[in-house]
Amino acid sequence: MNDRQNDLRVQGLAKSYGREAPVLRGLDLTVPGGALAAVLGPSGCGKTTLLRVVAGFLRADAGTVALGGRTLVGPGVQLPPERRRVGIVPQEGALFPHLSVARNVAFGLAGTDRGERRRRTEEMLDLVGLAGYGDRMPHELSGGQQQRVALARALAPRPGLVLLDEPFNALDSALRAGIRADVRAALRATGATALLVTHDQQEALSTADLVAVVRQGRIAQCATPQELYRRPADPWVAGFVGDAVLLPGTVGDGGATATTPLGTVALAAPADGGRTGTLVLRPEQLRLTDADAGEAVRATVTDVCFYGHDAKVTVTVEGLDAPVDVRVAGPLPVGPGEQTGIRVTGEATLHP
Numbered sequence: 287m288n289d290r291q292n293d294l295r296v297q298g299l300a301k302s303y304g305r306e307a308p309v310l311r312g313l314d315l316t317v318p319g320g321a322l323a324a325v326l327g328p329s330g331c332g333k334t335t336l337l338r339v340v341a342g343f344l345r346a347d348a349g350t351v352a353l354g355g356r357t358l359v360g361p362g363v364q365l366p367p368e369r370r371r372v373g374i375v376p377q378e379g380a381l382f383p384h385l386s387v388a389r390n391v392a393f394g395l396a397g398t399d400r401g402e403r404r405r406r407t408e409e410m411l412d413l414v415g416l417a418g419y420g421d422r423m424p425h426e427l428s429g430g431q432q433q434r435v436a437l438a439r440a441l442a443p444r445p446g447l448v449l450l451d452e453p454f455n456a457l458d459s460a461l462r463a464g465i466r467a468d469v470r471a472a473l474r475a476t477g478a479t480a481l482l483v484t485h486d487q488q489e490a491l492s493t494a495d496l497v498a499v500v501r502q503g504r505i506a507q508c509a510t511p512q513e514l515y516r517r518p519a520d521p522w523v524a525g526f527v528g529d530a531v532l533l534p535g536t537v538g539d540g541g542a543t544a545t546t547p548l549g550t551v552a553l554a555a556p557a558d559g560g561r562t563g564t565l566v567l568r569p570e571q572l573r574l575t576d577a578d579a580g581e582a583v584r585a586t587v588t589d590v591c592f593y594g595h596d597a598k599v600t601v602t603v604e605g606l607d608a609p610v611d612v613r614v615a616g617p618l619p620v621g622p623g624e625q626t627g628i629r630v631t632g633e634a635t636l637h638p
Contacts, residue, residue: 311503320478325484429461434465448481454484521637531567
């Protein structure tokens with residue numbers, strides 16, 4: 287996958303708007319060539335500002351942006367957007383309503399031979415599953431089809447980097463998964479590096495090769511989706527990316543386990559004995575058992591939310607101030623008000 291000609295490197299990026307507090311505070315991010323990285327974070331954290339600085343629509347106060355070793359932003363350097371080899375897929379497609387699908391896709395190919403322009407347009411429409419749609423107008427397309435055209439338009443000039451600004455927001459939830467898979471496949475087919483800005487955790491985890499979580503203008507953690515979910519950098523990241531169970535714990539002798547209100551829990555990394563901190567687990571690591579089972583901790587069911595493919599069972603446990611959520615697959619063994627046992631499986635991360 288890695289094409290070093292398209293590596294994206296952002297270092298020390300800072301940006302403020304007037305006298306307001308800085309939006310970007312020395313942000314660092316590296317995306318290997320050919321990878322799709324999702325930039326995930328709460329509203330106001332700096333995701334869109336990062337995208338606009340990389341695109342060239344905003345001027346950074348400090349820091350550098352380089353694509354394939356070529357500086358786009360830096361001291362004395364501010365390449366205009368049209369010279370950056372960066373394609374953009376905005377929210378809701380933003381197609382030119384007065385141009386046909388083919389002319390929308392060919393918009394960025396000005397200056398190329400007419401025959402080559404036609405061939406490249408057809409190639410891109412075929413890549414996004416819209417072969418034969420060139421003569422249609424944007425208003426004749428569904429929302430998902432418009433997003434595919436926007437992607438084809440962004441890819442047509444062979445950019446080194448594609449920026450996707452929450453491109454699936456306007457789509458029905460039933461369409462999103464299919465469109466996301468198609469977009470991912472098209473990006474991989476062209477080898478372009480991509481940056482997807484989103485606030486949707488599931489979208490980031492299921493679509494991207496890397497997920498960068500932004501908190502207050504900096505990257506809190508950047509890792510593969512599996513690493514981010516299993517070993518979050520801190521409890522905030524854990525709670526933002528998926529559901530988290532936070533437990534107080536004390537590390538036992540040897541540092542391999544910790545004692546918690548849910549019993550003894552194995553640690554993902556060894557720690558100093560006697561150390562206290564917060565343990566992070568995921569709801570699917572908890573199992574409901576018989577209330578009188580030997581190794582189980584007794585709990586009381588307070589709520590059950592049934593989702594079809596699974597259910598969330600909320601319980602209270604002596605020694606814990608907050609209730610605990612347990613994700614259960616299959617038939618529900620308990621209901622509100624009943625007693626149950628809880629057993630922990632797998633490893634937890636410890637955060638002092």
